[in-house]
Amino acid sequence: xxxxxxxxxxxxxxxxxxxxxxxxxxxxxxxxxxxxxxxxxxxxxxxxxxxxxxxxxxxxxxxxxxxxxxxxxxxxxxxxxxxxxxxxxxxxxxxxxxxxxxxxxxxxxxxxxxxxxxxxxxxxxxxxxxxxxxxxxxxxxxxxxxxxxxxxxxxxxxxxxxxxxxxxxxxxxxxxxxxxxxxxxxxxxxxxxxxxxxxxxxxxxxxxxxxxxxxxxxxxxxxxxxxxxxxxxxxxxxxxxxxxxxxxxxxxxxxxxxxxxxxxxxxxxxxxxxxxxxxxxxxxxxxxxxxxxxxxxxxxxxxxxxxxxxxxxxxxxxxxxxxxxxxxxxxxxxxxxxxxxxxxxxxxxxxxxxxxxxxxxxxxxxxxxxxxxxxxxxxxxxxxxxxxxxxxxxxxxxxxxxxxxxxxxxxxxxxxxxxxxxxxxxxxxxxxxxxxxx
Amino acid sequence: xxxxxxxxxxxxxxxxxxxxxxxxxxxxxxxxxxxxxxxxxxxxxxxxxxxxxxxxxxxxxxxxxxxxxxxxxxxxxxxxxxxxxxxxxxxxxxxxxxxxxxxxxxxxxxxxxxxxxxxxxxxxxxxxxxxxxxxxxxxxxxxxxxxxxxxxxxxxxxxxxxxxxxxxxxxxxxxxxxxxxxxxxxxxxxxxxxxxxxxxxxxxxxxxxxxxxxxxxxxxxxxxxxxxxxxxxxxxxxxxxxxxxxxxxxxxxxxxxxxxxxxxxxxxxxxxxxxxxxxxxxxxxxxxxxxxxxxxxxxxx
Numbered sequence: 001x002x003x004x005x006x007x008x009x010x011x012x013x014x015x016x017x018x019x020x021x022x023x024x025x026x027x028x029x030x031x032x033x034x035x036x037x038x039x040x041x042x043x044x045x046x047x048x049x050x051x052x053x054x055x056x057x058x059x060x061x062x063x064x065x066x067x068x069x070x071x072x073x074x075x076x077x078x079x080x081x082x083x084x085x086x087x088x089x090x091x092x093x094x095x096x097x098x099x100x101x102x103x104x105x106x107x108x109x110x111x112x113x114x115x116x117x118x119x120x121x122x123x124x125x126x127x128x129x130x131x132x133x134x135x136x137x138x139x140x141x142x143x144x145x146x147x148x149x150x151x152x153x154x155x156x157x158x159x160x161x162x163x164x165x166x167x168x169x170x171x172x173x174x175x176x177x178x179x180x181x182x183x184x185x186x187x188x189x190x191x192x193x194x195x196x197x198x199x200x201x202x203x204x205x206x207x208x209x210x211x212x213x214x215x216x217x218x219x220x221x222x223x224x225x226x227x228x229x230x231x232x233x234x235x236x237x238x239x240x241x242x243x244x245x246x247x248x249x250x251x252x253x254x255x256x257x258x259x260x261x262x263x264x265x266x267x268x269x270x271x272x273x274x275x276x277x278x279x280x281x282x283x284x285x286x287x288x289x290x291x292x293x294x295x296x297x298x299x300x301x302x303x304x305x306x307x308x309x310x311x312x313x314x315x316x317x318x319x320x321x322x323x324x325x326x327x328x329x330x331x332x333x334x335x336x337x338x339x340x341x342x343x344x345x346x347x348x349x350x351x352x353x354x355x356x357x358x359x360x361x362x363x364x365x366x367x368x369x370x371x372x373x374x375x376x377x378x379x380x381x382x383x384x385x386x387x388x389x390x391x392x393x394x395x396x397x398x399x400x401x402x403x404x405x406x407x408x409x410x411x412x413x414x415x416x417x418x419x420x421x422x423x424x425x426x427x428x429x430x431x432x433x434x435x436x437x438x
Numbered sequence: 439x440x441x442x443x444x445x446x447x448x449x450x451x452x453x454x455x456x457x458x459x460x461x462x463x464x465x466x467x468x469x470x471x472x473x474x475x476x477x478x479x480x481x482x483x484x485x486x487x488x489x490x491x492x493x494x495x496x497x498x499x500x501x502x503x504x505x506x507x508x509x510x511x512x513x514x515x516x517x518x519x520x521x522x523x524x525x526x527x528x529x530x531x532x533x534x535x536x537x538x539x540x541x542x543x544x545x546x547x548x549x550x551x552x553x554x555x556x557x558x559x560x561x562x563x564x565x566x567x568x569x570x571x572x573x574x575x576x577x578x579x580x581x582x583x584x585x586x587x588x589x590x591x592x593x594x595x596x597x598x599x600x601x602x603x604x605x606x607x608x609x610x611x612x613x614x615x616x617x618x619x620x621x622x623x624x625x626x627x628x629x630x631x632x633x634x635x636x637x638x639x640x641x642x643x644x645x646x647x648x649x650x651x652x653x654x655x656x657x658x659x660x661x662x663x664x665x666x667x668x669x670x671x672x673x674x675x676x677x678x679x680x681x682x683x684x685x686x687x688x689x690x691x692x693x694x695x696x697x698x699x700x701x702x703x704x705x706x707x708x709x710x711x712x713x714x715x716x717x718x719x720x721x722x723x724x725x726x727x728x729x730x731x732x733x734x735x736x737x738x739x
Contacts, residue, residue, distance in 0.1 A: 069703045076496040076706075094706075098498040190596070193584075203687050205704070256583040259601030260687045274584075392498060395705040403518055407689055411603040 028056035029333055031322070032071060032082040035061035038141050038283055041353040042086070048349065049340060055333060064263075068205070068395075075100040075325070083328040084337070086140055086320045090206070092128040094392040095323060101136040102324040102331060104338075108135040111342055118142065121358035124387040125321035130226050137321025138338055139358035141283065144315045144381045145214050145305060146374065148270050148288055149173065149277040152299040153187060162186075173303045177218060177246055180277070180306055184253035187276035196253030198269035198278035200262055201410065203402035207262040209388055210316040211279060212247050212405060214305050217314030217386050219243035224427065226389075229436040231427045236420035243308070244416040248409050259410050270300055281318045282381070285374045286354050302374035304381045317385040319356070358382075393434055400426040490712035497706035509713035519697065519714070523721075526694045529611055529682075530675040536615035537671055541622025542664065548623070549630040559627070563620045570617075574684030577613045581685075606688035614681060618674070622667045629663035630656070665733040669726060676722050694718055 031046070033039040039061045046057025060082065062070050068088065074081055075098065087095060095101040104126075108114065113135075114122050121139035128136055153159060154171060163171035167182050174180040184196030200211030216223070221240035224231035234240070251258070255274045258265070263284050269275035271294045287293040288300050307313035322341070324334045340346055347359035351368055356378065362368050369376045389397050404423040407413040431437045458466075490509055494502030513519050548559060565573070580588050581599040589597055599609040633656060641651045679695040698718065702711035 072497050072706060073703075094497050098500075203689070256596040257598045257601040259598070392495075393705070396707065399700060399705055403689060406687075407603070410601070410688070411690070 027054065027330075027333060028058060029083045029330060029337055030058045030060055030081065031084045031086065032060050032062075032074075033086040033320075034064045034067040036064070036283065037286055038355055039086075041350070041355045042140075044353050045341075045346070045350055045355070049337065053336075053340075055337070057337070065204070075327075078327045080325070080327045080329050082325055083330050083334045084322055084324055086322045087137065088206075088320055089124045089317060089387055090390050090394040090398075092125075092136055092321075092390045093394065096128045096134070096136045097392050100326055102326050103134065103136065104138065104324065105133070105135045107335065107338065108138075111339075113138065113342065116342065116360065117358045118360050118363060118382050120317065120382055120385045121319065121321075124317050124385070124390070125319060125358070128390060130390075137323040138342060139319075140322040140341075140355075141320050142356040142358040142363075142378075142382055143281050143283045143319030144317050144378070144385045145210055145279055146282050146285070146315065146377050146381055147277055147279055147303050147305065148267075148285065148374075149301050149303065150270065150275075150296065150299055151301040152296075153276050154301070159186075173301070174277075174306045176306050177215065177308050181246065181249055181253075183276065184250055188253040190256075194273070195255040195269075195275045196277070197250050198254060198258065198261065198266045198275040199247070199250050200266065200279060201251065201254075201258060201406075202260045202262040203406040204260075206388065206398055208405055208409070209398055209401050210281075210318065212244065212401075213316035213386070213388065214279065214314075215243040215247040215250075215308070216240055217316065218305060218312055219246065219308035220310050220312040223389065229431045231431070232424045234424075235427065236417065236424045239310075240420055241416045244405070244408070244420060246308075248416070251409055267294075270294065270296060282356060282374060282378045283318065286372070289373060300373075302377050304377045314384050314386050315381045317387040319358075391434070391436070393430060396430050397427055400430065486712040487716065489709050490716050492709045494709040495706050496708040502709065505709070509710045510717070513710065513714055513717060519694075522692055522694045522697045525607060525690065525692060526676060529607055529678070529691075529693060530672055532608065533611040533614040533618075533675050533678075534668060534671045536611065537619045537622045538664070538668065540615060540619040541667070542626045542660075544619065545623045545626035545630055548627060559624075562623065565617045566620045568617070570680040571684060573613060573617050574681045577609075577616075578685055581609060600686040600688070603688050603690040606686045606691040610678075610682045610685050610691055613685065614675065614678065617681075618671060622664075622671065625663050625667040626660060629660035632663075633659045661736050662733060665729065665736055669729045669733070672729065673722055673726060676718075676725070 031042065033042065039059050043057070043059040046059060050056050068091070071085055071087065071091075072094070075095075087101075092101075096103075108126065113126075117126075117139045121142050122135075123130070125139040126135045126137045128134065154173070160171045163183075163186055166186065169179075171183065171186070174183055180197070186196070187194060188196035200207040202208060213223075216239075219239045219242055221237055221243050222234045224234045254261075255269060263280055266278045266280045267284055267288060269278045270288060273296065285302060289297050291297040294300060305313065305315040322338070324331055324338070328334060341350075342359075344359065344361060347357045347362050351357040351359075351362050351371070357363065357368075363379050363382065369379055388394065391397070401423060404419050404426065408416065408419040428437065489502065491504060491506060492502035493505050493508075544562065548555060548562075552558070578600070580586050583589060583596045583598050583601070586599075588599070589595065598605070600606050637655050637659075638651065641655060646654070677695055678693055679699060682691055682693050683696055683699070685691075694714075695718070698711055698714050701707050701714060
């Protein structure tokens with residue numbers, strides 16, 4: 001009996017020893033990201049890093065719906081399953097103040113990344129708190145919301161004529177929000193199973209916020225004052241109220257059952273011939289010019305979020321920076337990877353593979369801007385983006401936005417003013433709770 | 439009394455030959471279970487009770503501050519949380535009543551000699567053997583206004599089952615009824631087949647009508663087992679999460695467990711969500727207790 005136990009223990013010991021020795025020989029880094037195309041491109045980039053240095057890069061992914069939950073569960077347990085994470089821009093506050101991210105300020109300054117990367121990406125993907133000069137991530141995937149549209153529907157001479165007769169101006173890519181609305185109304189033909197427009201309405205994470213922000217920012221409205229956390233008079237200003245009404249107006253022209261839609265549904269609206277125009281993050285556009293995933297690839301065009309009535313033009317920011325996780329045991333190795341990642345040649349390669357680089361040099365190059373039908377719109381958009389709150393309690397703020405705006409948008413409860421007044425009160429209470437306002 | 443419950447070990451048995459006493463065998467069976475319960479149920483229960491009085495957030499490294507009853511006070515003053523409770527109550531009533539009606543009805547139909555009765559019963563039991571998440575995903579497709587089968591067969595055109603704020607909760611309840619009626623049916627069938635046949639014969643001799651037979655013989659005798667089905671289904675319906683979470687995001691169908699999940703794992707308000715979990719626990723306990731009291735009364739008759 002004793003012999004058996006001893007031999008078993010020896011066996012287990014041997015297995016462990018072998019396991020760790022193999023582990024030590026093969027250096028590797030695990031990067032955690034959401035499950036989407038850019039993560040595959042990053043894996044390809046990582047494979048090239050492995051060829052150069054011998055360090056294996058594993059990009060691990062999980063569906064978007066539980067990306068946030070899974071990441072923070074790992075953080076909260078101080079787990080070292082992942083060495084780096086490509087985290088959402090809103091996580092900066094929680095990641096930095098919670099001690100989950102390694103401070104990258106020195107790295108940032110050493111490589112002068114503040115000038116290498118596009119300013120908006122530095123501001124929203126890397127710095128926390130705002131204007132503090134402290135950096136927690138390297139901008140990796142630039143992203144913002146843009147629009148795709150059906151070129152064939154827009155260019156049909158009969159449609160053009162009918163549009164001009166009805167609205168008095170030419171049918172073209174919308175020049176402002178009013179034109180966006182008119183075109184949506186024009187193409188909304190439920191009897192033909194063709195609808196005007198696809199927008200974000202899902203209220204489970206940040207879809208509704210991202211969609212509404214597109215209208216809000218272009219109408220000249222603001223979520224609040226990012227420095228003082230004052231929201232009353234900003235989120236419920238006249239401009240914000242008009243923006244919410246404009247966004248709600250668009251919902252009238254969406255396909256049926258459009259009450260829980262996000263990026264998947266919005267791309268489907270184009271691929272399944274449902275809508276004339278569709279809002280989506282640029283990161284989802286590569287599959288729209290691919291004939292394998294979009295039968296209408298040849299007839300799909302793209303445009304940047306149009307300006308509002310006063311000429312302001314902004315878009316909601318998506319995108320992520322890459323951060324080193326403070327519980328990782330391979331932080332040095334991770335830093336080496338980042339040094340390689342920010343090199344100009346790597347950034348260029350990243351863009352070629354399909355990643356949205358944040359490097360100014362690459363973004364400005366004509367090569368990049370002419371590479372795809374949407375790169376130019378992307379370049380233009382990335383210099384006029386704004387983002388949601390990045391404070392650690394951003395998820396509560398999102399939830400409050402969802403529970404106020406959704407019933408108004410979808411259920412038609414109350415008025416825009418009442419909705420936003422209530423939201424301002426909710427946000428103020430939350431900021432009070434965390435001691436950001438008196 | 440208690441000692442007679444433990445049967446003594448047969449001296450010639452193998453266990454006795456190995457020198458295991460009654461007590462050690464009993465311990466062998468009970469201690470792992472008790473340990474498991476303590477580690478995975480009792481300890482977290484008490485630990486989270488502690489958290490419910492703090493402002494702890496699992497997503498930060500900041501220490502938890504004791505805030506007394508603040509979390510409970512805020513939650514019970516939050517109109518959104520009350521709304522979630524109202525929605526949950528409505529959902530429980532609709533879905534449990536529906537399951538009871540359909541399940542018991544089908545059981546009555548099956549409680550006779552029909553060909554292929556075994557096969558039929560097995561097929562009818564299939565829905566409850568599926569995973570909740572799978573059922574949710576399938577029904578989402580069935581309900582779809584553009585290509586869903588339900589609208590196609592009912593000729594409802596583009597009727598929006600899940601996107602219509604007024605309809606969403608009923609659509610979720612309908613799915614739940616489809617899934618869990620077989621459970622009620624199974625229990626009812628067991629109850630129905632246990633009703634002594636001679637009672638029906640006696641009733642027939644006395645020329646009792648079918649309604650009289652049903653309300654005076656069948657229902658009273660099946661009632662206790664039906665009550666058990668109701669208790670199980672109420673508890674489960676109260677806790678429904680996956681089905682509703684997958685099917686719809688309508689605020690009018692946001693059950694309390696969805697609110698709890700969001701609070702705990704999206705907003706990471708750990709302290710407050712612990713408090714909410716306790717409120718839910720107390721409610722479920724209270725409701726179950728009322729049922730159990732009633733069940734005992736029914737049994738006494």
